[in-house]
Amino acid sequence: MAGNGSGHANGEFSFGNGTARNGLAKIQTHKKQNGICHDDSAPPVKAQTIDELHSLQKKKSAPTTPIKGTQGAFASTISDEERQKQQLQSISASLASLTRETGPKVVKGDPARKSETPKHVAHAHEHHFTPTISVSDSSLKFTHFLYNLSPAELYEQAIKYEKGSFITETGALATLSGAKTGRSPRDKRVVRDETTEDDLWWGKGSPNIEMDEHTFMVNRERAVDYLNSLDKVFVNDQFLNWDPENKIKVRIVSARAYHSLFMHNMCIRPTPEELENFGTPDFTIYNAGQFPCNRYTHYMTSSTSIDLNLARREMVILGTQYAGEMKKGLFSVMHYLMPKRQILSLHSGCNMGKDGDVALFFGLSGTGKTTLSTDHNRFLIGDDEHCWSENGVSNIEGGCYAKCIDLSREKEPDIWNAIKFGTVLENVVFDEHTREVDYSDKSVTENTRAAYPIEYIPNAKIPCVGPHPKNVILLACDAFGVLPPVSKLSLAQTMYHFISGYTALVAGTEEGVKEPQATFSACFGAAFIMLHPTKYAAMLAEKMMKHGATGWLVNTGWSGGSYGSGNRIKLPYTRKIIDAIHSGSLLDANYKKTKVFGLEIPTEVEGVPSEILEPMNTWADKNAYNATLLKLAGLFKNNFETFTNYKIGKDGKLTEEILAAGPIF
Ligand SMILES: Nc1ncnc2c1ncn2[C@@H]1O[C@H](COP(=O)(O)OP(=O)(O)OP(=O)(O)O)[C@@H](O)[C@H]1O
Ligand SMILES: O=C([O-])CC(=O)C(=O)O
Ligand SMILES: [Ca+2]
Ligand SMILES: [Mn+2]
Structure with missing residues (x-):
């Protein structure tokens, strides 16, 4: 796979833009024959009846129809x-x-x-039923x-049968995800059996809330019965992971065209040949999201349940139609399967420069993975889920899932242009007549999203693989406004911040000023990891050392004060910082060390006002700055306490260094 550093934009995507536009058929005036005027300006239609005419409209196509006489190694008999x-x-x-x-x-x-x-x-x-005994309907x-319907077919299904489905002005499919407009991590359940008992991370801080095999089967039966009670279900057979040696076959059974199109976009789409030889899936999702789970069922604490059974290789979804559950549910599965093969799974974006330099972008939801990995000057490998193996990096997915609140054409042109025919646009508000989307409208939710195939980004790198990363960028949206816009990290600091997984979002943006809320999520994805965080951390440290990658901490959050008094760092400045990391120029800058967090901050970055590089400069009230800095440091310290008893990797020295790499005050 990877290794050939020189990627080129081989993913150019365009719809047939009418190269052979011949204009309208010429009107010919024929001479009168027999004195009768024939309306024969065009050849007659080749059908005798309306039905025949309709049958002519569609021709047999590849995706779901097996191809006859496949040649080559897999020639079928x-x-x-x-x-x-x-x-x-x-x-x-x-x-x-x-x-x-x-x-x-x-x-x-x-x-x-x-x-x-x-x-x-x-x-x-075969059923030989007698009318007297009960036979379920x-x-x-x-x-x-x-x-595996095509996007066009799925559009038709959605528009005909799913209320709330509309075509927007640019051709995207606007849809509603129902009562849930985000994931429900507290409703995730994982079957605890002899294998997972020892393998997985359980207990305090772990995202894996246990359920037993029996309860899983109860929910599975509930989902399957619900799906079978419907007129029809959608079945997607697709792949995960662009690394051909570690590709996983997934089947998604769902009740909504919205869900089918979402997964069509987000998973890797098989070629007709691959579909023909698909065979048995490695993993199956039963999405019965419209139907609730039964709260009398053991382990259920709400009417939503997202259940993972690793032994059966199955996932059941009840009581939520938020499509992100499927995407992130599969990501959890990869967080189990890949480390077993010594491959590191990562909640990160990834892109590559013209010279083959790869950067990873870690960060919690809303910190900028999608925004910053989608960079017009670089090749996009993926925006959210990757694997790092002996061969390099590979994207797990076949699409991107961008936040679109306040999306603007000027600031994020590539994402803006990707919102076209085929793209699923969740929970956005649009003009009822023009169908123009108002991206600033939060009436349905703040978590509005667009899911599009990766090739909708013009400089996507297809296949989505690349060489070993050169830069590892940790993104934090610090609403306290005390972390520097950029700092260079030592390996121990990188590991400290990776394990901490910090971000601080603003609790409520509606009325008045609210305190920022610190979130610590191990490995920048505690909701998705299956093993203890130190397992992933050890693998990351080993890989970064082996391949000489540099770690960076980038604050995409507040500057000049906390949320309420300061402002979010301007996206163009963050982009300049990221450019300087990619180009290597930031490595050569002059640095000074900050108090408390001990971060190395550059004194200059091209295109960025120097005074903002040191956060204290941007705060009018220096005492408030110091108090806030100490407050955040305290939160980091408390959070890290759970990890102080763990060894990271084989080297006891690294563990000590990591513990020492946190804030000192
Ligand atoms: N300085 C900045 N840097 C990055 N993003 C910014 C900045 N200022 C504002 N933003 C906005 O923050 C949001 C970042 O969201 P993004 O979709 O990139 O998150 P993500 O890390 O991919 O999260 P998820 O894992 O949920 O997909 C975007 O809406 C972007 O426009
Ligand atoms: O999964 C989702 O709904 C969105 C996402 O990428 C995340 O939260 O990390
Ligand atoms: Ca994203
Ligand atoms: Mn994500």
């Missing part, structure tokens, strides 16, 4: 018929009830298309499935 049957069996098995030990009668295609008579029907068991009906 089975017939089309056989393959269709296998696909039906596979999907029927996915949707099987495990209590009734039977799969539903599944049939491919849209139930609304009555004329399409089911040709292939799969039964897990779902065993009497077909479960129609719509398999």
Whole structure:
């Protein structure tokens, strides 16, 4: 895979822009024949009936239709018929009830298309039912499935059947995610069994809230029964991870076209050939998000549950339609599977310069991973989830998921332009007539999002892989306004801040000034990690040392005071700082050390006013600055206490250095 430092923009994407536009058909005036005027200015339509005309409109296409006579190593010996049957069996098995030990009668295609008579029907068991004994309704009906539909087909499904689906002025699909407009980390459950008992991180601070196998099966059955009760379900078969040696096959069964299109965009899209040889998925998601879990069920504390069973390689979603649960649920799975193969999974963005220099951008939600990795002067490898293996870096996903609150064309042109046909636009507000989106409107939620395929970014690096990182940038949005806009970190400091995973967002932006709230999330993604944070930290330290990567801390938050009196650091300044890191010029700058946090800050960065580089300069009230600095340092110290008893890696020396790399006061 990686290693060939010189990437080029091979991901240029454009819709057929009408190169062969011939203009309107010429009107020809023919001579009268037999005195009758023929309206024959165009050749006659090649259909005798309306039905025939409609049948001419669509031709058979590749994505969901097996191709005949595949050549090469995988030349198939089975017939089309056989393959269709296998696909039906596979999907029927996915949707099987495990209590009734039977799969539903599944049939491919849209139930609304009555004329399409089911040709292939799969039964897990043949039913010989007698009318007197109870047979559940779902065993009497077909479960129609719509398999790997195209964005255009999914648009039609969404607009026809899902209230709240609209096409925006630029062609994106605007949709509502329902009552939940963000993830529900407190409703995540992980099956605790003999294997995960020892492997996973449990207890205080861990995101893995336990459930038992039985309860998982109860929820699984609930989801499967719900899905089978519907007219139709959507099935996506796709991949995770661009590293060909560590690709994971995922199947997503969902009830909404919105969910299917979201995952179409976010996971890696298989080629028709890959789909033909897809076989059995490595992992399956059952998204029955419209349907709640039963709160009488053991372990359930709300009507939302996102359940992960690593042994069964399955995830069940009940009671939330927020699509990000699927994306981040799979990310959790990768955080388990990849470290087992000595591959580090990362909640980070990633891009690459023209000379092949790779940078990682770590940070919690809203700190700038997507914004800063999407850089017109660099190749985008990915915006949120990556793997770092012996071969280099690879993106886990096939798409990006950008925050779009206050999105502007000027500041974020590439993201702006990616919001077009095919893009899912969640929970935004738009003009009812022009369908122009108002990105400043928070009426539905502040967490408005756009999910688009990565090739919608013009300089995406396809395949999304790259060599070993040169710079590791830790992003913190410090609403206290005391962290410097940029500091160079030692390895121990990098590890200290990586394990801390700090950011501070503002509690409520609606009325008045509210205290910033510090969040500490180990590895900048505690909600998604499965093993103890020190496992990932040790791997990161080892890789950074081995490949000589430099760590940086960049504050994308406040300057000139805390939230309320100061302002968020201007995005153009942050971009200049990031440019200086990429170019290497910041390495050569002059540095001075700050008090308390002991951070090395440059005295000059090209394009950035020097006075803002030292936060104290920007505060009018120096006492307030010092008090706030100490307050934040105290929060860091408290948070790190849980980690003081752990060893990081094999080297006891590094552990000591990491402990000493925190604030001293
Ligand atoms: N100085 C700045 N640096 C970075 N982002 C900024 C800055 N000022 C404002 N922003 C805004 O902050 C937001 C950063 O969000 P972004 O989507 O990049 O977060 P993220 O780290 O990718 O989070 P998630 O993991 O939730 O996707 C954007 O809306 C961006 O416009
Ligand atoms: O998962 C989400 O909903 C958005 C995201 O990227 C994050 O929170 O890190
Ligand atoms: Ca993001
Ligand atoms: Mn994220």
